Amino acid sequence: MNHDIDVKKLRVNCFRQSKVAGEFMIQLRVPGSLIKAKYLAVIQHIAETWGNGTFHIGTRQTLNAPGIKYKYVDEVNAYIQDYIKEIEIEACGIDMESNEAGYPTIGARNIVACIGNSHCIKGNVNTHELARKMEKEIFPSHYHMKMNIAGCPNDCSKAHFCDFGIIGLTIPEYMPERCIGCGRCATVCKKVATGVLELVNNKIEKDMCCCVGCGECVSACPSGAWAYSKQKFYRVMIGGRTGKQTPRMGKMFLNWVTEDVLIAVIKNWQSFSATILENKPLYLHGGHLIDKAGYHRFRELMLKDVKLNPEAMVAERIFWTETEYRSNINVKKPIA
Amino acid sequence: MGLQLTNAQFNQVLARLSAKYAIYAPKNFPLEGRYSDTDMVRYDGITQVEDIVFERKSDMSAKEIVTPINETIMFFFNGQVQESKIPQKEILIFARACDINGFKRLDDIFLRNSETPDYYYQRRRNKIKFIAIECPSQGWDTCFCVSTQTNDTSDYALAVKSTGESLKIEIKDQEFAEYFADFAQNSTCQYQYQPVLENELKLTLPVINSQEVLTRLKNHPMWKEYNRRCVMCGSCTVNCPTCSCFTTYDVKFATDSETGAGERRRMAASCHVDGFTDMAGGHTFRTSAAERMRFKALHKVHDHKQRFGDNMCVGCGRCDDRCPEHISFSSMIQKMHTAVEQIKQELNHDSK
Amino acid sequence: MTANNLLPINCEILAITKTTAIENLYRVRFPHVDKVHNGQFLQLSVPGFGECAISITDFSVEEQWLEFLIRKVGLVTNQIFNLNVGDYLPMRGPYGKGFQIANYEGKHLAIVAGGSGLAPVRSLIKHFHANPQDLKSFELLLGFKDTDNVIFKSEIAEWEKQFPVIVTVDNPSGAPDEKTGLVTQYVSGLKTIKQDMNSVEVVIVGPPRMMEFTAKEFIKNGVPPEKIWVSFERRMSCAVGKCGHCRIDEVYVCLEGPVFNYAATAHLFD
Structure with a gap:
């Protein structure tokens, strides 16, 4: 039986095609992955009323209800009006119309984030607050982009494997007058980070060159000789991706940028995409888009009118390291 | 009879006091806590009531004022040595009963542990007078000052209780009455310093009454869990109001200096931290976390008492507040008490 | 207020005798030898490098000297080994209970x-x-x-x-x-x-x-x-x-x- 369903249109509406003909899965955005627990009732209601009673935690931290028959799409869209309004318009401050048409676009995907410093002892930044600010810059837009936000360089939310990965950093401040010379920060830095600290005659010397900004030295310190910088900093990884052809880890684009700079940069994503795609919002991974533009063109467009903070560093060039499934030169049958 | 002054009025008193006294109090240091976006409350110089944190127990104790984490004790120049100087001003410290009682323990070590008082401690200690801060009626949930009998103090010149917008003040040392003369007529109220009389936590301290009990407690399996739990960071000792250990070390200002200019410093040390017992030849005592925990714990509730008569621990609970591994010293005290009672029973049984 | 007894006093090195490959015997002039007991120790220092405790290995009240056997094993003792006869070795003490x-x-x-x-x-x-x-x-x-x-x-x-x-x-x-x-x-x-x-x-x-x-x-x-x-x-x-x-x-x-x-x-x- 031919349902005559425009699956592309539905996909843009955040309903994903099922292998069961005529069934779809709704994906509710959860920007920054933290919302009030009461919204679990929303996805439960959708799943039990229109879906197959199950619920999937999306790989990009969306709330998904599979098994929704096509005929219920309008009902579901009407039902999620309040959810979209409360999350996107009220919590993220997005200037968009509230209606019964469901999500206006799938474009920029849900912003993935770890729990961040609202809970985690390792976190340097509040990932949810940042995600909501970022959501406002990238949604709703038909231009595709996957953004992940990690609260610290542990990168639990895989900023290294998305188009635009943001990692929260600190430049810890050392107060030698509070230091007891135990060297624990140096030991911990060596063990879990990059070993940039050295205890020299009972005080710490730091090689700022290779500091990853994780803040482990601060939490390791028994005497409060280290403090998180009052200013929060970010690292931006670009062009990471998974996929069938050329998966690769993202590379560092910016280091030690402030939130203002970060927002100014991300504001340029739409115009960068429009320029490279000649104003056609094609479904093209951000990494491929950067490849299409070339890194230097990408950098030029993304940093347009951006005033960098004094600490900021920008990649001069990028050496991508891809897994080339099309060559497979290193994979051979073992010799019997 | 007491006084009740608005914060603004008390600030006038502080301004007058500051001519003669350096005034220290627990102060908030925003974003300087152990974890991101958390604050640190520690002692520092203050100029107004609004600087003082009354609603929260300080993370660090008041000992830092008289035994700074780092202190230069002498300078070297051209083969000559010169002791360091400290400011002339007298010192006033806003402190809670636990901290004031903590100073009594520091006095034990620095002033009474040998025939000669410690010069560097004494020169500051002689200048100190306390302004007692009245605690919430039960203190905080980690406090056990009533169990350690360090909940009260009479060693204060003034006592204060904050109501938020104003301070109730008891003037105990009449030398300070003159600073309040302007308000003596119109601002009187009924106020007298009230110690905490009951904590949420109620502990029984171990009574180690013989060498054999001590030896068995040292060898008790209760310490083993700390090999797994304690990371030997020393946080519990750095913020303890009674931990006073330090290491002396030298700094040379320039490696190629012909004058040999440099200085000798004291720096806080911790028996939990690697290197505390290291000798030049390479020998180390107490290498495991369990041994170090036992060493510290027994010092707090037994060894110091053996030597000076008072338990060292003042029940402020700061060690529990600050431990990154959530090891609770108050729980450890209970475990020691249980172990000691069990040991005493065993010994009774053995002797029958 | 008590006097500052932690300030070291400069003591002249009178003789240095090599004892083993890593040990030297130092004889220094010390003004307070009358206070010294067998088995006590002093805090020797090299300004800028630190202090170390060294036990007294011999002394003479009449001639006002102390002897220390010093092994070159650390920051301070390494520096002491750079000193010569006639140099000053600052120290404080004697400390501790010795042999009666x-x-x-x-x-x-x-x-x-x-x-x-x-x-x-x-x-x-x-x-x-x-x-x-x-x-x-x-x-x-x-x-x-x-x-x-x-x-x-x-x-x-x-x-x-x-x-x-x-x-x-x-x-x-x-x-x-x-x-x-x-x-x-x-x-x-x-x-x-x-x-x-x-x-x-x-x-x-x-x-x-x-x-x-x-x-x-x-x-x-x-x-x-x-x-x-x-x-x-x-x-x-x-x-x-x-x-x-x-x-x-x-x-x-x-x-x-x-x-x-x-x-x-x-x-x-x-």
Whole structure:
């Protein structure tokens, strides 16, 4: 039986095609992955009323209800009006119309984030607050982009494997007058980070060159000789991706940028995409888009009118390291 | 009879006091806590009531004022040595009963542990007078000052209780009455310093009454869990109001200096931290976390008492507040008490 | 306000004698030798590098000097090795409770020293070497790692002329009549343990484990623990009972020690 369903249109509406003909899965955005627990009732209601009673935690931290028959799409869209309004318009401050048409676009995907410093002892930044600010810059837009936000360089939310990965950093401040010379920060830095600290005659010397900004030295310190910088900093990884052809880890684009700079940069994503795609919002991974533009063109467009903070560093060039499934030169049958 | 002054009025008193006294109090240091976006409350110089944190127990104790984490004790120049100087001003410290009682323990070590008082401690200690801060009626949930009998103090010149917008003040040392003369007529109220009389936590301290009990407690399996739990960071000792250990070390200002200019410093040390017992030849005592925990714990509730008569621990609970591994010293005290009672029973049984 | 007793005083180096590959003997002029007891220690410093506790190995009240056997093993001692005769070596002290001569007078005394543990008892040995009439008998049992590490060789040779001295090395050199092995195996052969225990005193100084096992050997051979004296070595930073590094239980090694009666310290473990 031919349902005559425009699956592309539905996909843009955040309903994903099922292998069961005529069934779809709704994906509710959860920007920054933290919302009030009461919204679990929303996805439960959708799943039990229109879906197959199950619920999937999306790989990009969306709330998904599979098994929704096509005929219920309008009902579901009407039902999620309040959810979209409360999350996107009220919590993220997005200037968009509230209606019964469901999500206006799938474009920029849900912003993935770890729990961040609202809970985690390792976190340097509040990932949810940042995600909501970022959501406002990238949604709703038909231009595709996957953004992940990690609260610290542990990168639990895989900023290294998305188009635009943001990692929260600190430049810890050392107060030698509070230091007891135990060297624990140096030991911990060596063990879990990059070993940039050295205890020299009972005080710490730091090689700022290779500091990853994780803040482990601060939490390791028994005497409060280290403090998180009052200013929060970010690292931006670009062009990471998974996929069938050329998966690769993202590379560092910016280091030690402030939130203002970060927002100014991300504001340029739409115009960068429009320029490279000649104003056609094609479904093209951000990494491929950067490849299409070339890194230097990408950098030029993304940093347009951006005033960098004094600490900021920008990649001069990028050496991508891809897994080339099309060559497979290193994979051979073992010799019997 | 007491006084009740608005914060603004008390600030006038502080301004007058500051001519003669350096005034220290627990102060908030925003974003300087152990974890991101958390604050640190520690002692520092203050100029107004609004600087003082009354609603929260300080993370660090008041000992830092008289035994700074780092202190230069002498300078070297051209083969000559010169002791360091400290400011002339007298010192006033806003402190809670636990901290004031903590100073009594520091006095034990620095002033009474040998025939000669410690010069560097004494020169500051002689200048100190306390302004007692009245605690919430039960203190905080980690406090056990009533169990350690360090909940009260009479060693204060003034006592204060904050109501938020104003301070109730008891003037105990009449030398300070003159600073309040302007308000003596119109601002009187009924106020007298009230110690905490009951904590949420109620502990029984171990009574180690013989060498054999001590030896068995040292060898008790209760310490083993700390090999797994304690990371030997020393946080519990750095913020303890009674931990006073330090290491002396030298700094040379320039490696190629012909004058040999440099200085000798004291720096806080911790028996939990690697290197505390290291000798030049390479020998180390107490290498495991369990041994170090036992060493510290027994010092707090037994060894110091053996030597000076008072338990060292003042029940402020700061060690529990600050431990990154959530090891609770108050729980450890209970475990020691249980172990000691069990040991005493065993010994009774053995002797029958 | 008490005087600042932590400021070091400059003491002139009078002589430096190379003793082993990594040990030198320093003789320095010291104005307060009258306050010194055998077995005490001082805090030596090299400004800009730090302080270290070194025990007194000999002293002369008449000539106003102290001697220290210094092993080159750390930041400060490395610097001391750069000093020459005529240079100043700043120091403060003396500190601690040493050996009380009167305690051993009229007794059968055995002194056991391991390695550089000979240094803190050397002045005691020299005292009784010079005053043999003050003891009923005197025996020395000295253990070293190997012959190259034997310190005060010529003095040992002098002592041997007057009373029995056993020198044993852990690593044999192959020389004839050489005694080898740990000091513990020679304890049962000492004459001191055959005496009336009321008139016996034993002094043991060396590494912690050596002192522990040697003391146990004497006890096994009938010497009461209260007749045994040991010298504890602990990290010292202030040397005046403030810094806490040397504390064991309620005891401060720098104040009550370094010399302790074994019976009083048997329970001190850490």
